[in-house]
Amino acid sequence: MEVIDFAREQLLSDLAELEQSRKDGGFNEDRLKLKLAGILSNYEIKRDTNQVFDSDIQEKVNVYLAAKRIEGLSEVTLKGYKYELDMFDKAISKKVADITSNDIRMYLSRFDNLTLSTIASKVWKLKSFFGWLHVEEIITRNPTVKVKAPKQERLLVKTLSIEEFETMREVCETLRQRTLIECMYSTACRLSELQQLNIKDINFREMSAVVYGKGRKEREVFFSVKSMYYLSKYLKSRNDDCEALFVTYRKPYRRVSNRSIQDEVHKIASLGNLNHTVTPHWFRRTMATRMLESGAHLSAVQNILGHDSPETTQYYINVTEEFKREQHKKYLPL
Known part of the structure; x- marks a missing residue:
């Protein structure tokens, strides 16, 4: 079996080399067939039967x-x-x-x-x-071990511009809508983390909460003054006894679902006439980008997001062209 596997690996390498030569040399079809025949002559080839295992x-x-x-x-x-x-x-x-x-x-x-x-x-x-x-x-x-994932082009991650976020703030029709986007932005919570939060999880004095991320890893997230203002206002407006931080609009009041939060965000973006779809995850990436643009250390943003490595955080953010231009002017020696 090991000999067969080695032969297969070698054949794959030979074919990959032939393909590269074809691209570099511009073989026509006849030349390609001749070279391929030469490669295959080094192997004993049998059609694999449909054996049942x-x-x-x-x-x-x-x-x-x-x-x-x-x-x-x-x-x-x-x-x-x-x-x-x-x-x-x-x-x-x-x-x-x-x-x-x-x-x-x-x-x-x-x-x-x-x-x-x-x-x-x-x-x-x-x-x-x-x-x-x-x-x-x-x-x-x-x-x-020998199977490698294909290399991918790094695409710019999607974030909200300052103007887009302000537009979404202004067009909110309900207190829950405004509270949701303020909390998603300030805490940079994942959707599931925010959806699972309970009222008792909020430390109003410290303006923070403990969430459980991927792999049930515990971390502390923080609320801004603005998000805390709307959160307090939202909670005071409720007359239910549900433990969830965000609940449905209608009785029987229960914890809002992930899908409902996604729909709410889509609705707000639509009200603001944003020309692209917005998901809850955009607020997480936008917050990370804004923090780094404002001078936050990468390690601090990494911990706030709950990433295991700084490489993940760097891939995650989208530094704007304006910020790169400003940094170039500020730090390039004359």
Whole structure:
């Protein structure tokens, strides 16, 4: 099996080199066929039969997901992993110990119509699964080690301009709408973090709250004076006994859902005639960008956002052209 895997790896390298030569040299079709025939002459090629294997992937997936649930991964994340691994199980019906790098590449090649970021996401889910199996000594080798995620172009993240945010503030029709966007901006909470907050979680004296992020990691977030003003006003306007920080408009009053918050943000953006869709996550990125533009240390913003590494925070922000121009003038020596 190792000899076959090595041959497959070598053939892939030869074909990749041929493709690069074709691009550089401009081979015509006849020349390409000759060179390809020369490469294939070094290999004994047999058509793979549709052999039926006894797959134990689903069994291992269930154990893997149970372990990740104990580690604190959210149900949304676990659902995404299960969906991907179920697709993989249907496509590659083998025992996990027999799965090779080539099997994984063949599986990923089916999705060449998807964006690079989507394919990269598939790669990382498979790497997580097989990496866990290897660490737990369920398999002796990790077939994803040689599989690399496609390189992606770094696109500018989407943030609200100062004018857009002020417009959204002005067009809010309800107290809950204004309170929501002020809290999302000042705390930089993820949608799920904000949705799960209870009134008792708010430390009004310190203008802060403790939230639980990815992996149930605990961190403190902070409210601005403006957000605290609207939050206090909103809570005083309520006449329910629901523990949730944000509740539905109608009885029976209950915790507002993630989807309702998203719809509320979309509605506010529509009222302001913004020419693009706005999601709750935009407020988180906008807050991080504004803090860095105002001189905050990267490490401080990283901790406020709950990121594990500064690289994530740097990728996350969108420094404006005006800010870069100002920094160039301010710090470039004469």
